Structures are given as C-alpha cells and as structure tokens.
Amino acid sequence: MFDEILDLTKKLVSIASVNTTPGEHDIACFIESYLRDIPYFKEHSNQVMIQKLKNDSLDRRNVFALIKGEKENSKDTIILHGHMDTVDVEDFGQLKEFAFDCDELMKKLKNINLSSEVREDLESGNWLFGRGACDMKSGVAVFMVILKYLSEKVKEIEGNILLSVNPVEENLHTGIIEGLEVLEDLKEKEKLNYIFAINNDYICPLYEGDTTKYVYTGAVGKILPCFYIQGRETHVAQCFEGFDASMVAAELVRLINLNPEFCDGYKGEFTLPPSVLKMKDLKPQYNVQTSFTSFLYFNYFIHNTSIKEILQKLKKAAKKSLDNVLEDINQNYKEYCKLTNVDYKKIGYETQVLEYEEVYELAKKAFDGNIDEYIDEITEKCINEKVDKREIPLEITKKLCEIAEIRIPTIVIFFAAPYCPHNTLKDEDKKEKRIYGEISEIVKEFSEKSNEEYKVMQFFPSLTDSSYLKIDDDDESLNLLTGNFPQYKKLYNVPLGTIKKLNIPAVNYGCYGKDAHKWTERVYMPYTFKVLPEFIIDTIEKYFEK
Incomplete structure (x- = not known):
C-alpha cells in the first residue's frame, strides 16, 4: 500500500x-x-x-x-x-x-x-x-x-x-x-x-x-470562558477616581494565563493550562477617558472536571482580580498622596462577579417587553453583519448589563464557541x-x-x-454550560442529546x-x-x- x-x-x-x-x-x-x-x-x-x-x-x-x-x-x-x-x-x-x-x-x-x-x-x-x-x-x-x-x-x-x-x-x-x-x-x-x-x-x-x-x-475537552468587565470611567486628569477595566483584564490574565493551578487531571494525565486568546478594551476610538469596559477569553482544556467546579474557580479568580486591582489602586494612591503632600483617604468600591444566567434574570425583570425576542433581534443583526461568534455573546451581555442598570465594577462570566x-x-x-x-x-x-x-x-x-x-459531562454540567452560553442554539448548537444517544x-x-x-x-x-x-x-x- x-x-x-x-x-x-x-x-x-x-x-x-x-x-x-x-x-x-x-x-x-x-x-x-x-x-x-x-x-x-x-x-x-x-x-x-x-x-x-x-x-x-x-x-x-x-x-x-x-x-x-x-x-x-x-x-x-x-x-x-x-x-x-x-x-x-x-x-x-x-x-x-x-x-x-x-x-x-x-x-x-x-x-x-x-x-x-x-x-x-x-x-x-x-x-x-x-x-x-x-x-x-x-x-x-x-x-x-x-x-x-x-x-x-x-x-x-x-x-x-x-x-x-x-x-x-x-x-x-x-x-x-x-x-x-x-x-x-x-x-x-x-x-x-x-x-x-x-x-x-x-x-x-x-x-x-x-x-x-x-x-x-x-x-x-475545550471551553471558551469569556469575561466582560465593567469598571468605572474617569478623565485621566482624575485617574484615581476611576476603576479601570483594562487593569482588571490584565490582572485576570496574570492570575489565569498559563497557570498550572487550572490544569485538569484524570488518572495521571493533565491538560495544558489556560491560554489567553483575546484581550481588549471596548473603547471605539481614542479619547482621554480611562477604560470603562474590557473583554477577554481563554482557551480552557478539560479532562474530567465539572463545569460547576470550573465556574467556581473562574469566579474566584475574577473576584480576586477585582480585589487586587482595588488594593493596587489604593497602594498607588497612597504613594501619590505622600508625593504631593495630600491627605490619603482609602478608595472603596463595591464589586461583584456574576454568571451570565444571573445577568439575564436581572435584565428580564427590568425589561419592558419580551427579553428573549430582544436578544434574538441582537443576534440576527450581528449574524447578518457577520460579527465574530465570540463578539455576539459579548454584545448581548453588554446590552443586558445596561438594561439591568449595573453600575458597580462587575465581571460577567459567560461561554462562547467553540465547545469541544x-x-x-x-x-x-x-x-x-x-x-x-x-x-x-x-x-x-x-x-x-x-x-x-x-x-x-x-x-x-x-x-x-x-x-x-x-460526551462524558453529566446533565448538570451541560445545563450550566448552555445556560451561561448566550444564544447557544443559534450560535453553536452542538446536538448534545444526539451525541449522548450515539455515545461512540x-x-x-x-x-x-x-x-x-x-x-x-x-x-x-x-x-x-x-x-x-x-x-x-x-x-x-x-x-x-x-
């Protein structure tokens, strides 16, 4: 042959x-x-x-x-x-x-x-x-x-x-x-x-x-955990009055990227650690306002860990990134106050980490109309404009945060395509x-x-x-994944039931x-x-x- x-x-x-x-x-x-x-x-x-x-x-x-x-x-x-x-x-x-x-x-x-x-x-x-x-x-x-x-x-x-x-x-x-x-x-x-x-x-x-x-x-296995970060904007001339979303994104990368703590092991075989595939602020053009929102996602390999456990680890890292940035802001501000002979007063922010499902429920309660139809409209518009499949869930999440009137520094975790x-x-x-x-x-x-x-x-x-x-994931994992994957059926409708049935x-x-x-x-x-x-x-x- x-x-x-x-x-x-x-x-x-x-x-x-x-x-x-x-x-x-x-x-x-x-x-x-x-x-x-x-x-x-x-x-x-x-x-x-x-x-x-x-x-x-x-x-x-x-x-x-x-x-x-x-x-x-x-x-x-x-x-x-x-x-x-x-x-x-x-x-x-x-x-x-x-x-x-x-x-x-x-x-x-x-x-x-x-x-x-x-x-x-x-x-x-x-x-x-x-x-x-x-x-x-x-x-x-x-x-x-x-x-x-x-x-x-x-x-x-x-x-x-x-x-x-x-x-x-x-x-x-x-x-x-x-x-x-x-x-x-x-x-x-x-x-x-x-x-x-x-x-x-x-x-x-x-x-x-x-x-x-x-x-x-x-x-x-592979998932694509995404982080939409909303901070608090400010003019660069009052830089300590803001909470820069880009700083949070950078801290998240530092905590997660190539970190062996996120390797998944099963019977002596381990995945590679997560790798950051995208990181950007969401300012459409140059101005002297600090970054209000940012976005990043990671390649995340899986051998056996449940989506529930992974979400918990990601949320813990997200919360730590918010805390670390706030601590860093205060440390820098304290040094700046010493430098300029100004009385230091600790800067404080209430922060939160939410799953997409939680933001969806908040927006659903606040929205005057059918929230699912509204999300469908956003999706169809983006598809027609050939928007990248990672950016469509981001656009949906941004809109839902606006509807839910989220005002404090927040990280929203969701999933996007592909899912392996x-x-x-x-x-x-x-x-x-x-x-x-x-x-x-x-x-x-x-x-x-x-x-x-x-x-x-x-x-x-x-x-x-x-x-x-x-598929080795159980139903709880699959439900958590699809529930936190905006427009899963429209954007990456892997037929989970068929795969479970075939089980090859x-x-x-x-x-x-x-x-x-x-x-x-x-x-x-x-x-x-x-x-x-x-x-x-x-x-x-x-x-x-x-």
Whole structure:
C-alpha cells in the first residue's frame, strides 16, 4: 500500500483545502470521486453518501462510505473518521506558493537555512513535507486506501466499516457536528451497532528523541470562558477616581494565563493550562477617558472536571482580580498622596462577579417587553453583519448589563464557541473498560509483531472531531454550560442529546509526524504509509473476530 498512499497523500495535499476557502469543497469532490471509482462502490453506489453542510456559502460537504461485510449478517460497525481541511499557509512566507506541492517544496527547502533536525529529516528521504501532509491528509489517504483494500474482501468480513471524512475541523467542527445526523440516520436505517471510531489525526513526539507511537482512547475537552468587565470611567486628569477595566483584564490574565493551578487531571494525565486568546478594551476610538469596559477569553482544556467546579474557580479568580486591582489602586494612591503632600483617604468600591444566567434574570425583570425576542433581534443583526461568534455573546451581555442598570465594577462570566466535549474510556463503565482492555491487548500484540514501541494514553492532547462522538459531562454540567452560553442554539448548537444517544467511543491511532501547523510540517512515511495501515487492518480483523 505504501506507494498508493504516498501518491494519494500528495494529491490530497495538492488541493488547497484551507479552512473557510473553496478548497474544502474541492477536496470533498476528489475524495468522493476516488471512492466511487472503487469497484465495490460502483456496484453499491448508494453506500457513498454526500451530506452538504446547511446554509454553507462554500458548498462544503461531508463524505461517507459504508462497506458491509458479507461473511455474517453482523451489524457491528467500526468508524474510520478524519478531517480534510488544513490551516492557512501564511507561515510559509516566500515558500507559500509551494506549500501544496510536496516535491517542489522539498526541493526549495534544500536551499534555505533549516534547523539541524529539520535538515536531517529532509535529507533522510523518509519525511514528506507540505501543508496538511501531517495534519491530516496522510491519515485520510491511509483510510481511503484501507477502504479500497477491505472492499475487495467483503466476503471475509463479519462486520461493517464506515468512513467519515469531514471539513471545518480546524475551527468550528461544523462538519462532524452536522455529520452526526448521518451517523444517527444510518444507525436507525441499517440497524448499525457502532463499536468505536478510529481517528487518524496526527501523533507526534512528546519530547526530544521520543520515538514512541501513542494511541489515545479519548479526546481533551475545550471551553471558551469569556469575561466582560465593567469598571468605572474617569478623565485621566482624575485617574484615581476611576476603576479601570483594562487593569482588571490584565490582572485576570496574570492570575489565569498559563497557570498550572487550572490544569485538569484524570488518572495521571493533565491538560495544558489556560491560554489567553483575546484581550481588549471596548473603547471605539481614542479619547482621554480611562477604560470603562474590557473583554477577554481563554482557551480552557478539560479532562474530567465539572463545569460547576470550573465556574467556581473562574469566579474566584475574577473576584480576586477585582480585589487586587482595588488594593493596587489604593497602594498607588497612597504613594501619590505622600508625593504631593495630600491627605490619603482609602478608595472603596463595591464589586461583584456574576454568571451570565444571573445577568439575564436581572435584565428580564427590568425589561419592558419580551427579553428573549430582544436578544434574538441582537443576534440576527450581528449574524447578518457577520460579527465574530465570540463578539455576539459579548454584545448581548453588554446590552443586558445596561438594561439591568449595573453600575458597580462587575465581571460577567459567560461561554462562547467553540465547545469541544471531553471523553475517554472509563473504568467506571463496564463496556468502556472492556473496550479499553481489548484495544490495549491489540496494541500490545501489534507492538510485538511490528517492533514498534506503543503507549496507550487516555486523551488526545490537541482538539479533535472525536470530541463530538461521545460526551462524558453529566446533565448538570451541560445545563450550566448552555445556560451561561448566550444564544447557544443559534450560535453553536452542538446536538448534545444526539451525541449522548450515539455515545461512540473514539480512539486515535494517527499518522506520525512533526510540526503540525508550522511551515516545516512533515509526515514520517515508513510508519504512516506502511506500519499504520497494517495496524488499523489488524485492529479491524481482530475486533470482528472477537
């Protein structure tokens, strides 16, 4: 399979399927064409299924293909799923025009300054460079060639194989989210029993010199906690009479950003700490008024902690930021009074931290009319004006604070898109514990057979579409999340009920590469194009034998 996977990977890379560009449509058409050219699917054309994304200006679509094993009338099904889009190529600089041409790019790389590791990999001839080669077009190519291989052996297969390739993974995961409808529909119509899904998103060394191949039995979760900060404005000539919202934002970043206290652990595996992704004051233009309002949000990874616990930690940090800023103002004012021989009088403010739900209730009581219709109007206006999906909840929160006549320094905490559920195979669930044991045994046997060193881990450390196949959050957490997510159903309507109903465990095998999302992105061909397909086929065969 090596040569065919290599050729197919190069062809997939050559299609510039950068997220939010027409290339996402083009690559789906290429994948569909490849599948329909397979003799099995020529005979069973209705088993290649295309789902166009709703109201999508780029005409992007999910591609599904189902192979039905004919040895026994088994409904057991293994899903092979991955994404077809990539990030942009601005990081390639002057090499940008070659980012989608693997062979030409590697020629150009030979003539520029590279790190010793990248240079060594390039000259070895074992690595394929190009945007998407690692993340994750080689992984999709492996699936496509495996499907072709298995289609020739349907009489020997007891179960079913369902391929799912989706766009829009690199930002909002819309492809897999809408694809849940197809998974649910196939489950009902074909009476399929989804055993688990295998994702082929890239795996990589976790430290210098690491050659271990990692198998992940779950997906890290992600929320986007947002903070709307309202202070008290003043003229810069009376700067100590205000409560600067930008100071509060800066203090919140200091308290939360990269702070290991916010890492979430589960059975010895820990998330990375939160990272600030946005921080700004909300002044529309220059003036000499201090900042009255500001806004920031964080990337926040989750392994197992409830939304209730996370909210408590975030509220505690928010309250501390308000207290620290007030203390800092007083300390500076005291020093200024000494400097200017003015009597010092302590500055005092009543402050508060509110969840969005609390602000909503305050505004609902104060509003003369239907508050939900008013919020809908704000939302529709913002959507029509193509306002960023993080800014729409901010605009709603600002308006509700005005209606509620909030006058004191306040932080409002809410959530915004995207939301990626966390999941893993847990010992507490007998079925999941059994699957974990079976996967671990298959990994162990294949490791001995292939002479590759493997390690089974619980959480894929990067964001992945596998998040949307299973949810470990309980109903209380989900209700708290959606209740504090302004216009959840209109802005990021992840079908939580459908995911709970499908409850598909997902493991990640993955193409092996380095530097995903960097201009030196590359995939290791000896493993990805030879060992990995054997590993996946071995898993499918052994699992259906069970």
